Amino acid sequence: MPDNIFNIVTTLLAIFGAMGAATAVKRALSPKEETHSAMADISDMGTKDSSPFSKLENSSNPIDKLCFFIGRKMGQETAMETLYTQLGRPANLDSLKMVKQKLALSAFVGVLFSLFAGWPGLIGFAFGFVIPDMQWKSAIEKRQKNIIRGFPTFVDLAALMIESGLDYMSAFERIVKISTEKSGWETEVEKTINEVQLGYSRRDALHRMSDRIGLQEIRSFVGLIVQSDELGTSLVELLRNYSADMRFRRLNRAEKLAAQASTKMLIPMFIFIFPTVFIMMLAPMVMDLVNGGMPF
Numbered sequence: 541m542p543d544n545i546f547n548i549v550t551t552l553l554a555i556f557g558a559m560g561a562a563t564a565v566k567r568a569l570s571p572k573e574e575t576h577s578a579m580a581d582i583s584d585m586g587t588k589d590s591s592p593f594s595k596l597e598n599s600s601n602p603i604d605k606l607c608f609f610i611g612r613k614m615g616q617e618t619a620m621e622t623l624y625t626q627l628g629r630p631a632n633l634d635s636l637k638m639v640k641q642k643l644a645l646s647a648f649v650g651v652l653f654s655l656f657a658g659w660p661g662l663i664g665f666a667f668g669f670v671i672p673d674m675q676w677k678s679a680i681e682k683r684q685k686n687i688i689r690g691f692p693t694f695v696d697l698a699a700l701m702i703e704s705g706l707d708y709m710s711a712f713e714r715i716v717k718i719s720t721e722k723s724g725w726e727t728e729v730e731k732t733i734n735e736v737q738l739g740y741s742r743r744d745a746l747h748r749m750s751d752r753i754g755l756q757e758i759r760s761f762v763g764l765i766v767q768s769d770e771l772g773t774s775l776v777e778l779l780r781n782y783s784a785d786m787r788f789r790r791l792n793r794a795e796k797l798a799a800q801a802s803t804k805m806l807i808p809m810f811i812f813i814f815p816t817v818f819i820m821m822l823a824p825m826v827m828d829l830v831n832g833g834m835p836f
Contacts, residue, residue: 592636593617607639616642623673626680626754628728642672684755687724691757692786694725699779708765708775709733709742728753742769757786 596608611617620635627633646668653664694715701711716730728749735745746762764782768775
C-alpha cells in the first residue's frame with residue numbers, strides 16, 4: 541500500500557512537472573504577441589464569442605486554476621472550442637466542461653493504472669486524457685454523415701426555388717418549413733436563419749454554419765454563395781453544377797467502397813469459412829484413420 545501511494549504521488553509530481561516544462565518550452569519558442577490598439581479591441585468585441593475560460597482567470601479555486609492552465613497555457617482551449625463547435629454547440633456542454641471531463645477521466649484512469657495494473661500512472665493519465673477526444677470525434681463524424689446525406693437534395697431544391705424568384709435565404713427558409721422530418725442539415729440551416737434574424741450578416745452566419753459542421757463540401761457551398769453575393773453572378777447555375785459534382789463524387793466514393801469490399805471479405809473467409817470447409821472435408825477421413833485405417 542505505501543508503494544501504491546508513493547507511485548500516485550510520483551505520478552502527480554511528474555504530471556505537473558511535465559506541464560510546467562511544456563509551458564516553458566512553448567513560451568520560449570512562441571513569437572511575441574502583437575499589440576492592438578484599444579479601438580481595435582473595442583471594435584472586435586461584438587464579433588467575438590466570450591470563452592468560459594475567461595471567467596477563471598482571477599479564480600482562487602485550485603480546480604479552476606488547473607483548468608485555466610491547461611486551457612490557456614497548453615492550448616486546449618482552442619482545440620476544445622473547435623470540437624464543441626463541430627458537435628453543434630450543445631446546450632449542456634462547453635469547452636470548459638470538456639476540459640474538466642478530460643481531467644476527471646485522466647485522473648481516474650491514472651489511479652487505476654497505479655493501483656491495479658502496476659503500470660506508471662503517467663501512462664494512465666495520458667490515456668485517460670485522450671479517450672474523450674476519441675468519443676467526441678466519433679460523435680462529430682456521425683453527425684457529419686447525417687448532415688451530408690440529404691445535402692445534394694437540398695441544393696437541388698434551393699436551385700429550383702431561387703430560379704422561381706426567391707433569394708437564397710428565403711429559399712432556405714421555405715425548404716426548412718416544408719420539410720416533414722428535419723435532419724441535421726435542416727437544423728443547421730434553421731440556426732443560420734435565426735442568426736440572420738438576430739442581426740448577424742448573411743456572410744457571417746453562413747461562415748458560422750460551415751465552422752459548426754466542419755466539412756469541406758459545406759465550406760465550398762458557403763464560398764459559392766458568398767462569391768455570388770459579392771460578384772452578382774447567377775447562383776442557380778452554380779448550385780446545379782455543384783450538386784451534379786457532389787453526386788458524381790458520391791458515386792465514385794460508392795464504387796471505391798464496393799471495390800474494397802471484396803478485399804475486406806478475405807479476412808473473415810480465411811478465419812471462419814475456410815476452416816469450416818476443411819473440417820467438413822477432412823473429418824470423415826480422420827475418423828476412418830482413427831477407427832482402423834482407410835477403407836481402400
